[in-house]
Amino acid sequence: MKACILFLGCSAFVFVISGLLMGSGPLIVQPPVPGDDPTTVNWLHYGNDLANTRYQNVDQINPSNVANLKVAWVFHTKVLDEKAELETSPIAVNGKLYVTDGHDDVFALNAATGELKWSYKPLEMPGEMPSLDEIKVCCGRNNRGVVFVPGETPGTGEVILGRLDDVVVALDANTGTVLWRTAVADFHNRVAINMAPQYAKGLVIVSLSGGEYQVRGQVIALHSDSGTVAWRFFTTEETTWAGNSWKQGGAMAWQNPSIDEKMGLVFFGTGNPSPDINGHLRKGDNLYSASVVALDLATGKVRWHFQETHHDLWDYDSTMTTVLFSMPRPKDKDEIVPALGHCAKNGNYYILDRRNGAPVFPVTEVNVPTDPEWQHASPTQPVSSVEPLTPLHVVPGTIDMSKLPPGMKLVPQYTPPTDQTILIVPGDDGGCEGIAQGYSPRTKYVYYGTRYEPAAFKTFLNNQGPDSEGLFLGSKFNEFTPKEGVTNFGLYGATDTTTGKVVWKIKIAQPAKSGVLIAGDLVFFGEGNGKFHAVDAATGKMLFTFDGTSIKDGGGAQAAPVAYVVKGREYIVNGFGGNVPDRAGFPPNPVGDAIVAFKLP
8 A cells, every 4th residue: 555645736635644664553644734835745864764764655756757857956065075975865854955965064955946044064163073184984984964853843853963073963953053962982083973863762873983993883872852872882792702802893883773663672784893804813703793783772772683694704794774664474474574674795685573683584504614713704604595686606707717816716605714815706895785775665675786796805814903094904805897807786676575586686887885765666776977767666677867977066876865745846866976985996986066856847
């Protein structure tokens, strides 16, 4: 059943509003009020809802007319920085749009015209924020967005931002005035916030990035009215790490979490343990790295965890957003399971019961290589029976060993790195990166992008120090270009949550790093080269493509698009600014500063 249908060009406006999760409650029908403006449809969280579905149930733009989309307006952040990214996911609230950029600027725009209402630029405010040159960030200066917290009276609220210097800031949504600010960590310790905060039940949730610098991950809840810290969770569990290695074990949770308010649970994925590919000094499973973790929303205590890669030695982050939905149990269709879907950089897609973390589709612990002994590799790894969108083996015609460095050996996944250079699929940057997936209650499909990037790994016993860039990776891993012997690519696709099977997939020229948007019967996503696409959500048929480089200072389309409605007009908005790691490794990935809105003529 469609949860919210907008009929435009008629004498009446009818909205049918329901919960986005199957079985979440009865439909609420809201008839139009004579003389009222057409209904506005907001986008209040990074994933639109607390389930992180990135789904908006509007149909003005649909498969029959999406090819007619035109640029409605363009806003330029004026940040054209080779070290910065534009991965923002805008927030739409009652005709205003809130966007961020890689310098932690916040802009409030008229959502229908792109006109600037106010801006918050901390780097230009004396004493507000240190220079970015003082802040250590591994993989690009980035801010994925804000969250909106409604005020006690209509028309008021806060826009809350996490900054690269580990300061969380609440801004008045109408004026941009700073209401409170709280430093949750010390940026001198090489940790940063680049995630979009989450909000539920009076709490704002943020987390830290920086696992490449051998720090300890944290998830932090603050009271939204005051900015005081409510609880703090450390992502490394001491008993599953040798010695004191947990103190610098990484496991950073740097993407927006999902929340089930009824269960009182917050769900997030964690990154790799540190150092990335050298396990010599961190014997054990290294919980809660490379895992999905459920915390008690009120207290921050662990309720359950599911580790997707044990004692990770391949930089197999599990930082993609978690998404919540309900589904019939595969072997008992009468039982509806409250589920959670998640994909790791190991390429597996896991569907878990979000009450306890138990797999809904079977997961098998498969025997894997364990030599050399000093790596302390886990003897098994959890392989999901959900069909992977990610290629888990070499795709024919993609690797030319004659062009690769002499002596390199192609080995199976989960082979521990050693002093001989080995090539593995998926690589350290392959599989599902820390981007935003989505779910449609219409199709019951999850939608996400993945990356085919075979990578070379090499390390040795006592290689614990920083590399030339100051990163503690345990040695090195790298990808190759076609000229060097490897053809990389990306995939976007849909998986049926009721069967665990891939329904459709689209191969793109560059590894995937854009979040997705599901708007009615359409799915939107972008590429690093600036191409922005819309496809049929049911079939994957390509229906619309826009080249972001065709506009002034338009760059790579690796943001997270959104959809909203203002005064009866539906808009699709995406950022075109590119991504730092892909800028170097998978060109073209042009720098840009453009926030672009699309609408029908």
